[in-house]
Amino acid sequence: MKDASELPASGIMQMLGGRVDSFEEGVSVMSLTLEEKHMNPNGVVHGGVITTLMDEATGHAIVTIRGLEAMAETPHATIDMSVSFLSGARLGDELVCEGRTLRLGRSIVFAEADVRRRGSDDLIAKGQFTYAILAKRSG
Secondary structure, three states: OOOOOHHHHHHHEEEHEEEEEEEEEOOEEEEEEHHHEOOOOOOOOHHHHHHHHHHHHHHHHHHHHOHHHHHHHOEEEEEEEEEEEOOOOOOOOOOEEEEEEEEOOOOEEEEEEEEOOOOOOOEEEEEEEEEEEEOOOOO
């Protein structure tokens, strides 16, 4: 396992308090301890928080294959996602998300992610993600 500090979290993950725990080729593991700011009005984690965690973890999983230099030259961007929420999570729960690259093509990448509650290992959400590799920026 490489040093997790090599993959920087995005601004949105820093704002949410997410952490890169570990990564290896094609896989990234991130975690987040739920705070009041993550909850919807019903006291359950907001689906957007989980989806953001999954998007970040799958994006990092892709970087572990493509590399930071390729990412800077031709970034990848989410173009489609499908997430199923299987169980709720509440204040204080620690969520662990594993993102995995399924297939890296020349212009499209497929990935998936699972979010589980640490300790009980309950499956909270499962998602499929598609990314486009953007053309090289000119000038």
